[in-house]
Amino acid sequence: MTRRGIQYTSSPLLASRTPVWRSKFVVGVIALGFTGLVARAAYIQVYANDFFQKQGEVRFARSIDLPANRGRILDRNGLILGSSVPAPSIWAIPEDVELEKGQLAQLAKLLDMPAAELSKKLQDEDKSFVWVKRQVDADIAKKIADLNIKGIYQRKEYKRQYPEGEAAAHIVGFTNVEDNGQEGVELMFNKELLGRPGMRHVIKDRLGRAVEDVGEIVQPVPGRDLQLSIDSKVQFFAYQKLRDAVVSNKAKAGSVVVLDAITGEVLALANYPSYTPDKRQNLTGAQLRNRALTDTFEPGSVMKPFTVGLALETGRVKPSTIIDTAPGSVTITGATIHDSHPHGALTVEQVIQVSSNVGTTKIAMQMPASEMWQTFSQAGFGQKPQIEFPGVVSGRLRPYKSWRPIEQATISYGYGMSASLFQMVRSYTVFSHGGQIIPATLLKSSTPAVGVPVFSEQTAAKIRRMLQMAAGPGGTGPKAQTIGYSVGGKSGTAYKQVGKGYGTDGNRKYRSWFVGMAPIDQPRIIVGVMLDEPSAGKYFGGDVAAPVFSDTVQQTLRMLGVQPDMAVRPQVVAETVEESF
Amino acid sequence: MMRINLVLLLAVVASALYLVGVQYESRRVFTELDKARADARRLETEFGRLQVAKREQATSARVEQLAREKLQMRQVTPAITSYVTYSAPMQASPAAAPAQKGAQ
Numbered sequence: 001m002t003r004r005g006i007q008y009t010s011s012p013l014l015a016s017r018t019p020v021w022r023s024k025f026v027v028g029v030i031a032l033g034f035t036g037l038v039a040r041a042a043y044i045q046v047y048a049n050d051f052f053q054k055q056g057e058v059r060f061a062r063s064i065d066l067p068a069n070r071g072r073i074l075d076r077n078g079l080i081l082g083s084s085v086p087a088p089s090i091w092a093i094p095e096d097v098e099l100e101k102g103q104l105a106q107l108a109k110l111l112d113m114p115a116a117e118l119s120k121k122l123q124d125e126d127k128s129f130v131w132v133k134r135q136v137d138a139d140i141a142k143k144i145a146d147l148n149i150k151g152i153y154q155r156k157e158y159k160r161q162y163p164e165g166e167a168a169a170h171i172v173g174f175t176n177v178e179d180n181g182q183e184g185v186e187l188m189f190n191k192e193l194l195g196r197p198g199m200r201h202v203i204k205d206r207l208g209r210a211v212e213d214v215g216e217i218v219q220p221v222p223g224r225d226l227q228l229s230i231d232s233k234v235q236f237f238a239y240q241k242l243r244d245a246v247v248s249n250k251a252k253a254g255s256v257v258v259l260d261a262i263t264g265e266v267l268a269l270a271n272y273p274s275y276t277p278d279k280r281q282n283l284t285g286a287q288l289r290n291r292a293l294t295d296t297f298e299p300g301s302v303m304k305p306f307t308v309g310l311a312l313e314t315g316r317v318k319p320s321t322i323i324d325t326a327p328g329s330v331t332i333t334g335a336t337i338h339d340s341h342p343h344g345a346l347t348v349e350q351v352i353q354v355s356s357n358v359g360t361t362k363i364a365m366q367m368p369a370s371e372m373w374q375t376f377s378q379a380g381f382g383q384k385p386q387i388e389f390p391g392v393v394s395g396r397l398r399p400y401k402s403w404r405p406i407e408q409a410t411i412s413y414g415y416g417m418s419a420s421l422f423q424m425v426r427s428y429t430v431f432s433h434g435g436q437i438i439p440a441t442l443l444k445s446s447t448p449a450v451g452v453p454v455f456s457e458q459t460a461a462k463i464r465r466m467l468q469m470a471a472g473p474g475g476t477g478p479k480a481q482t483i484g485y486s487v488g489g490k491s492g493t494a495y496k497q498v499g500k501g502y503g504t505d506g507n508r509k510y511r512s513w514f515v516g517m518a519p520i521d522q523p524r525i526i527v528g529v530m531l532d533e534p535s536a537g538k539y540f541g542g543d544v545a546a547p548v549f550s551d552t553v554q555q556t557l558r559m560l561g562v563q564p565d566m567a568v569r570p571q572v573v574a575e576t577v578e579e580s581f
Numbered sequence: 582m583m584r585i586n587l588v589l590l591l592a593v594v595a596s597a598l599y600l601v602g603v604q605y606e607s608r609r610v611f612t613e614l615d616k617a618r619a620d621a622r623r624l625e626t627e628f629g630r631l632q633v634a635k636r637e638q639a640t641s642a643r644v645e646q647l648a649r650e651k652l653q654m655r656q657v658t659p660a661i662t663s664y665v666t667y668s669a670p671m672q673a674s675p676a677a678a679p680a681q682k683g684a685q
Contacts (some may be wrong), residue, residue, distance in 0.1 A: 069629075085630040138630060202615075209616045236641035289648040423679035560658070 036229045062204050064361075068195030070158065070179055071223030073172055073186070075232040076265070076444045080163055080173045082186065082277075084179070087135035087159035090144060094130055096151030097122050103149055110140055110147075133175060135159045161190075162499040166231055167239040170290040171230055171442070174277040183288070185442065187230065188388050195223035197481030207360040227444045229265030234258055237555040239270035242529070245548045246272045249534035255292035256530075256548060257425045258546060258556055261432040264440045264449035269293075271421070292530070293387075296395040296418040299540070300494030301355045301476075302513045303376075303414030305431065305463050308352055310375045311363045313459045319349045319466070325358040335406045337361050352466040355491070357413050365405070373400035373407065376456045379427040379437055381419050387440050395419040406476070414492065424515050425528035427482065431467065432523035435460040464488055468520045477542035480516055482554040484564030489516015489549060491541030496533065509533050514545035518553045519565040527552050 068116040073082035090111070099107075099122075111133050121130055128179070135157055136144070145154060162177050164167070173184020175267040181190035198220030202210040238256045246254040258268040275287040288382040289295065311317045329343025341349075341357050351359030364372065377383065382397030388513065396418045403411065410416040419427075422440070429438045429451065436451025449484055455463075467488030492513035495502035514530045517523035529545040538544050637643075648654040 069626075072629075078634045080633055083629060083633045085633055086626050154589045161633045162617075163633060163640050163642070165642065167642060205608070205612075211611055233641050236645070240645070317597075379597075535629075 008106050009518040060205075062202055062210075064200050064202060064210070065199035066200060066218075066220040067223045068197045069159075069194040070175075072161070072228045072464070073193070074225060075230045075235075076228065076267075077231065078227070079232050081168055081230065081232065082160055082162050083226065084158040086138050086159045086279060087140070087157055088141040088154040089134040089157045090132040090136060090141070090154055092122055092130055092152045093128055094122050094124050095128070096153070098150045100149075103147060106147060107144065107149065107152075110144055111136065133493050156165045159546060162277040163251050164235065165278075166276050167236045167270060168232065169277050170292075171228070171235070171269055172277065174280065178414050183228065183390070185292070185389075187390050189226055193223040193226060196221040223473065228442055229260070229263075229267065229444045230269070230442070231267045231559070233559055234253075234552075236267040236272060236555045238272070238527075238552050239272070240267040241555075242270055242272075243272045243549040244545065245529075246531060247446065248536065249531060249538060249544050250536040251531040251534040251544070253291055253532040254284065254530060254548075255295075255421045255528075256552060257292050257528045258423055258427050258552060259429070259440060259526040259528075261429060261517060261526050262448050263440040263445055264426075264429065265445060266442050268442055268552075269524065271318045274389060276396065284518050290389070290391065291532075292528075293385075293389055294393055294420070296393055296420045296423075297496070297511055297530075298417065298494050299414040299419050299424055299513060300492035300511070301357075301414055302424055302490050302492035302515050303412070304352055304355065304360045304380055305415075305467065305490055306376060306427070306465070307360055307364050307372065307412040308348060309430070309459055309463050310372060311348070312462055313375075313421065313455050314367070314371070316366050317348050317363060319462050321345065321348050322346070323348060323351055323356075323359045323362050325351070325356050325362070328358060330358045330361055332361070332365070332406050332409050333404070337409060349466050352463075352490070353469040353472075355470065355476045360413045361409040364409060369400040369408050369447045371556065373397070373403075375454060376411075376417070378452065379430055380423055381417060385420075385423055385426055385440060387422070388442055392421055392422075395423055412495065421513075421528050421530045424513070425526050428515050428517060428526050430454045430526070431460050431463045432517045432526055433460075444493045464517070464520055464523070467516060471516060471546075475542075476540070477514060477516075477546040477549075479542060480514060480546035480549045480553075482518065482550050482557075484556050484566055485518045485553060485562070486520040486566050487516055487518040487550070487553055488520040489514055489568050491545075491546055493539060493541045510536045512539055512541040512544040514549045516549055516553075517563065521565065524560065524562050525553065527556070527557055529542040 005240040007154055070084045072084075087266050104119055105115055108118045111118065113133065113382060118132070121132060124130060132152065135353055141154055144152070158179060159177075160179075162172055162174070164172070169184075172183055173181060173186035175181050175186050179194075181187035186193065198218040200217040201214040203212040203214060207213050216344050238258055238551055242254050242256045245251070253271065253273060255271045256268065257266065259265070260267055269290075269292055271286045271289070272289045275283055294553055308317075312319070315537075317323075322345050324345045325339060326342060328339045330337050336361050337357050343354055343356055343359075346354065346356060346359050348359075348363065350356075351363070382395055384394040397411075398407075398417070407416050426440045427437065428542065430436065430441075433449075433451050434457040435455035438449035438451040441449075459540045465488075468477055468486060469488075470491070471477045471487050471489045477489060478490075480487050480489050487533075492511075492515075494511045494513070496511050498509055512534055513529065515526070515528040517526045527549050531544050531548075532542045566572040
């Protein structure tokens with residue numbers, strides 16, 4: 001046989017008969033294979049379907065939170081008092097951070113922190129997450145992103161910005177890093193401002209782009225914008241004047257409240273010392289406290305109009321009734337009440353004008369304690385003001401049954417009880433609003449407030465006349481006068497309690513008040529000013545607080561577009577009569 | 582019979598391919614829409630931020646300071662304001678202007 005002659009087809013191997021079991025075996029194996037596949041398919045599609053569905057979804061379906069913006073806080077003219085702005089937080093995975101030469105210094109400079117502190121943060125290799133800095137400005141965050149450093153990431157966050165700064169800090173308050181209100185309006189209206197975040201489910205592709213919505217989208221509900229009754233211009237001027245007065249009189253603190261006498265809206269409420277809401281590192285309680293609402297003190301002479309008002313209302317006296325205040329003191333159950341200067345015989349009008357303690361006491365002693373208590377309560381003393389603000393206090397007015405005669409006398413001129421400046425200002429709506437006390441509000445409202453009657457309209461007008469006299473020549477507060485607008489108001493100079501008593505001469509501490517309204521015939525605004533411990537020599541309410549009142553009234557009425565009701569003449573400089581304590 | 586099946590087969594294949602195409606297109610468009618929405622949100626946020634920035638530049642404190650220091654302005658008082666009421670008789674003579682100072 002030659003090589004060519006090989007006949008493969010006639011290979012003896014092929015010629016041998018294949019055993020039948022072999023083909024059956026192959027068929028069997030293949031059948032088994034298919035059965036396996038069918039079983040697996042059934043397992044996947046039917047039995048363990050949920051598991052696989054879920055695993056699949058994990059790989060392409062994503063839930064995306066739709067954040068709801070926190071509502072803005074606006075003033076009565078729609079100007080922004082507080083609004084959320086994007087402020088990305090910078091975080092890092094320390095072990096992934098790879099800094100090129102010079103980048104550390106660059107980053108430190110952008111973040112405004114020492115390079116050593118930054119590198120310490122980034123070297124902590126045990127941690128897999130570290131905040132580098134929270135809530136940086138949007139443009140700085142962009143520059144950091146442009147540096148393109150590996151291992152440094154940003155998280156989208158928002159922070160509150162307060163354009164008015166310290167002038168409106170006590171009203172607006174602030175939020176924490178988690179966007180929850182901590183103080184002021186931000187805290188009180190947190191729920192309304194917050195809104196409700198939404199959620200959507202999407203399918204994402206390999207590149208991380210959303211390609212399809214799955215299921216229902218829960219739309220986010222953005223927080224409601226809140227329009228306050230505050231006028232940011234009035235607020236600013238009130239704050240500015242108050243700050244200047246506190247500084248120049250070396251006082252410990254001060255507050256000012258401006259109330260719309262027709263609607264009961266708070267146009268301005270400022271305290272000093274204040275703080276910048278954006279920089280709260282070294283905040284003290286003294287700065288944080290909204291004194292006008294949370295601090296109560298003995299109001300002193302500012303209360304006298306209520307005592308006299310009650311006497312007028314009940315017909316016990318007339319404005320022209322003569323009260324003999326000589327010799328400038330009166331003794332009640334062993335205790336003596338003094339005037340700072342003896343005045344002799346005064347009319348009821350003059351009692352208010354020169355602020356005589358003796359005169360007020362003599363009027364008060366004609367009346368039962370229960371009537372006084374009722375009137376004072378109706379005017380809001382000892383009651384929590386119905387205003388939407390955290391930490392509002394009620395002050396103190398003891399039940400009349402526990403009043404001793406001397407207490408009835410002192411309460412009639414504002415000692416032995418306490419009130420906040422805000423309560424005082426609100427109580428004066430009785431005189432400005434035809435004898436009715438009206439509710440105060442921090443939210444904008446355009447309708448005139450509906451009040452609760454305390455005095456009759458005639459009594460209110462008579463008291464207004466007395467307040468005008470008190471703020472005029474021969475009164476205790478002529479420095480309250482403005483150019484062009486008639487004003488009326490009552491100054492108060494109260495001793496502060498030092499230990500158990502009111503201190504001794506040379507060691508006394510004072511609190512100076514002025515509460516008044518303008519224009520006096522048809523009051524448009526009520527302004528209250530309080531200075532705590534003025535210690536630069538002057539301490540009478542008429543010297544210290546009245547100028548702040550005057551400036552604030554002047555500015556506010558001009559900004560409200562109220563036309564002057566008096567002929568304009570050069571600034572009145574009149575002799576001040578020293579009032580009683 | 583065979584022919585109908587063939588036609589149906591072709592139709593199925595064509596419709597399947599069309600479906601793939603449409604699905605692809607729809608996802609592409611959806612992505613674009615999503616991106617546009619994200620842009621809209623971003624712009625809205627930016628708008629809010631700029632509004633605040635604008636307000637910060639125009640607060641009473643800043644205006645007051647600039648007016649006082651840079652422009653040497655002073656506050657108006659009623660003593661140097663003329664109040665014009667509708668019913669008041671018009672006095673056109675400019676010489677009378679100083680006499681008009683103050684409220685009328």
